[in-house]
Each structure stands twice: as structure tokens, then as C-alpha cells.
Amino acid sequence: MILTTLRQSRPARRPSRRLTTWALFLVLVSLLTTLPAVALVVTAGGRAEAHGTPMKPGSRTFLCWEDALTDTGEIKPVNPACKAAQQAGGTTPFYNWFSVLRSDGAGRTRGFVPDGKLCSGANPNFTGFDIPRNDWPLTHLTSGATVDFSYNAWAAHPGWFHVYITKDGFDPAKPLTWDDMEDTPFLEADHPPLHGSPGTVEANYSWTGRLPANKSGRHIIYMVWQRSDSAETFYSCSDVVFDGGNGEVTGIHDPGNPTDPVPGKCEATRRTTNSWSGGYQSEVTVTNTGDVPMLGWMVDWTLPGGQKAASLWNGSATYDGQDVMVHNADWNGSLSPGQSTTFGYVVSGDGGDTATSLPCRVG
Structure with missing residues (x-):
């Protein structure tokens, strides 16, 4: 299977391991535009192994952690929305960007997670990331493009990924509700393969799929990761805009390409x-x-x-x-x-x- 990747463009900086991989997007995307425009279910021989959050397109917690991280490892957000999240919940959620979960989730969504709390999964530690704003870090995408989705693999668990998107006319300055979401996922991944070693920032599992066609303007891609060996379920919001982009990220501070730290020991x-x-x-x-x-x-x-x-x-x-x-x-x-x-x-x-x-x- 040919995979594409969402490439993140930032101000001039030393290339990181992730960015050298993402640069393959421009070479491969033209080969993939002929694939059928259908939701893709990925089945792999290995187990899905993850305890994390989306990296492509990046979730609010992941991109705000990148925005806030300094050369010394301190958390000092620059993006205004990330600052607001820190004011609401402190710096602990930034160090724990991979932990937006509910131990009792059992894959539940509508009727379980309340309106206005979708991005935190109603986990009180992450309520700052539910704040309705139009200045969260933003990933630029092309409607209908076939891309590679990547989810950080911090720990080993088998499971499924359900990927939703907001309806046309979504307003990021208003609280996110279930009525704002399309009723069914546009893409699902069944136990996708692991790349790299769990417990690192670079470790991830990925799957290829086509973005919804005929989308424009601001949207949220909402991912639900459901473990198959327990009721534990992860929730995340990735702020995107369909404007012809190839995965570039704006609204994020470049901390000078520091060494990716382990978030705690x-x-x-x-x-x-x-x-x-x-x-x-x-x-x-x-x-x-x-x-x-x-x-x-x-x-x-x-x-x-x-x-x-x-x-x-x-x-x-x-x-x-x-x-x-x-x-x-x-x-x-x-x-x-x-x-x-x-x-x-x-x-x-x-x-x-x-x-x-x-x-x-x-x-």
C-alpha cells in the first residue's frame, strides 16, 4: 500500500525526523488521487498499539504542547488559544497531551460525552481544550485528498479508530456539540500497524484514507480511539481548514527544534x-x-x-x-x-x- 503523509510547514528551522518523512507528501499525493473516494477500513496483521493522540492532523493537545515547549522543557504557550487552555487547567495537561481519555468510555460518543465537552471527552483535566475559539493551531488540507493519518503510540493497546468531521457551516467560536458533527465517521481504522517504539513521541500507527469531498473552510476532525481489550476510550479534536493545503500547520510557535522530551518519568x-x-x-x-x-x-x-x-x-x-x-x-x-x-x-x-x-x- 502506498502511504502519503500530512506535511507540516513551519518557519525556517532545522529539519526534524518527522518533517523529513512528511515531505514525501508532494511526491506521492499525485499517485493517490485516483483511489476511490470511499471511507477506508484498514485491517493489518499486527495489533494497534497506542496510548496517545493524533499527530497528523495534530490534535489541540499535541499542537499546543509543541507550541508551548521551550528549549529548557518548560511549558510557555504562545498561541492565544493554548494560553487560554493553560489558564483554565494549568500546565499539567500539556505534559500529558496523550491522556485525553475516559476509562469508562467503552467507545461511546453521542449521549455519553456532553455537548460542549467533546474535545476533552468530559475529562475534567482537559476542559481548557473545550474553549470555543477560532485561533487554535490549524492544519491546512485539501478536500477529497488521500492522506496518511498518524496517531501517537505512547503505550500498547489493540483497538479501533473512528474519524468524524463537523458539518458544513461549523463555527469554531461556538461550543462544539454533537449536532455540529456528521452522524457517521467518514473513515474507520481497524487495528492499524505500529511504527516505531511505544513510549516515544515519534512512535505512531498510521492508516491511509480519503478526506471528505466538497468541504471548505473551518472544520474539526474528531477522532475516537476505542480499545478492544478494555472500556478505555480516547477523544480528540483536530482543528483544520480546507483551503487547498497539504498539511501545513499555522498558529504554532516554533521552539527552535528542541529534542523531543519524554513527558515525565x-x-x-x-x-x-x-x-x-x-x-x-x-x-x-x-x-x-x-x-x-x-x-x-x-x-x-x-x-x-x-x-x-x-x-x-x-x-x-x-x-x-x-x-x-x-x-x-x-x-x-x-x-x-x-x-x-x-x-x-x-x-x-x-x-x-x-x-x-x-x-x-x-x-
Whole structure:
């Protein structure tokens, strides 16, 4: 399959790894204009692996993070809408640009997410990104063009992507409601392939599809990512304008091409709190070891042979044989630098566990 990419044009700067890839758009787009103008469902042999947000076209949280990031890693937004989001919710949502999620979403949209809260998914940490304004960072597109959609892959989860768009006449200066959205997605992706290593800014999964035809002016592309292994669902708004563009982004400050930082760090330590013949109980302490606040964490490890998790509390777990992945619960994901929380679990099986350190990622 031939893929195109949305190319982002910025003021003069040193080329980044992402921009060198996006420049392929001009060469390839002419080869793709003959593809059928239909919504595309992508099915791949691999699993969709993501915990993130759209990068092409960039979501409000992603582009505002890029706008606000300084050479020192501090958050200082320049774009007026991004500034308003910071005033409403502080800088924590900027460091956690990949975490606009609802743990109870189960893929639900209309009737679940209230009008006026679509961009945050009604997640109170991101209400600043629901503010109706016409000066959010903007991606310039061509109606009916075939392009590559890219979604950051911060952590590994299988799932589907549903891509909606606003109706003609949408006004970005008014609160976004479900009546503003087209009733059905114009494109859906079923477990698209992963590119790169999760836990980095560059990691992404992508799929090719055609943009809606006969669109002009301002719109919002609304993406819903629904995990297939849990009820966790991600929501995002990407502000676009159909004006003949090829993916250029305007309204964003160029921070001088800094090195992409890891948005926070965490550490997980395990200890056995009780044991008996045929099982044991453990406690895991998760600590924010970075210098920025975080809104969520995940710990994953493999239990020793012959063992199985029987129960777990203070976290949301996904099991695949002896592989265990634990996300924070709704009440213990927000950790300031140096702050810790715990979760516990019971294992059935002989042998205990000697591990004292477990892999931990922010997300």
C-alpha cells in the first residue's frame, strides 16, 4: 500500500525526523488521487498499539504542547488559544497531551460525552481544550485528498479508530456539540500497524484514507480511539481548514527544534506483603520520578511460570497469559513530582516472585 503523509510547514528551522518523512507528501499525493473516494477500513496483521493522540492532523493537545515547549522543557504557550487552555487547567495537561481519555468510555460518543465537552471527552483535566475559539493551531488540507493519518503510540493497546468531521457551516467560536458533527465517521481504522517504539513521541500507527469531498473552510476532525481489550476510550479534536493545503500547520510557535522530551518519568517497586502455600500477595509503589506532573501511569511485567493473577486493586489491569499491564485507577493517576501511590494484587501459584523493580511508563 502506498502511504502519503500530512506535511507540516513551519518557519525556517532545522529539519526534524518527522518533517523529513512528511515531505514525501508532494511526491506521492499525485499517485493517490485516483483511489476511490470511499471511507477506508484498514485491517493489518499486527495489533494497534497506542496510548496517545493524533499527530497528523495534530490534535489541540499535541499542537499546543509543541507550541508551548521551550528549549529548557518548560511549558510557555504562545498561541492565544493554548494560553487560554493553560489558564483554565494549568500546565499539567500539556505534559500529558496523550491522556485525553475516559476509562469508562467503552467507545461511546453521542449521549455519553456532553455537548460542549467533546474535545476533552468530559475529562475534567482537559476542559481548557473545550474553549470555543477560532485561533487554535490549524492544519491546512485539501478536500477529497488521500492522506496518511498518524496517531501517537505512547503505550500498547489493540483497538479501533473512528474519524468524524463537523458539518458544513461549523463555527469554531461556538461550543462544539454533537449536532455540529456528521452522524457517521467518514473513515474507520481497524487495528492499524505500529511504527516505531511505544513510549516515544515519534512512535505512531498510521492508516491511509480519503478526506471528505466538497468541504471548505473551518472544520474539526474528531477522532475516537476505542480499545478492544478494555472500556478505555480516547477523544480528540483536530482543528483544520480546507483551503487547498497539504498539511501545513499555522498558529504554532516554533521552539527552535528542541529534542523531543519524554513527558515525565515514573518508577515502580514491588514487595511481597504476605505469602502462603500456593500463592502470595504483593504491593507495588509507583512514584513520579520526573520533574513534571503526570495524569496517569502504567506498569507491565510478566509473572513467573505457573503463576496467575487472582485479583488486583487500586488499578485497572489487562491480562494476556502471564503478562500483566496495570493502568492507574481514576483516583490515583495524578501524581506531582516525587509523589507516590500504590496498587496491590494476589497471585495463585507456587514459587513467589523475587522482582523488586517493574517497568513503569507515564501515560
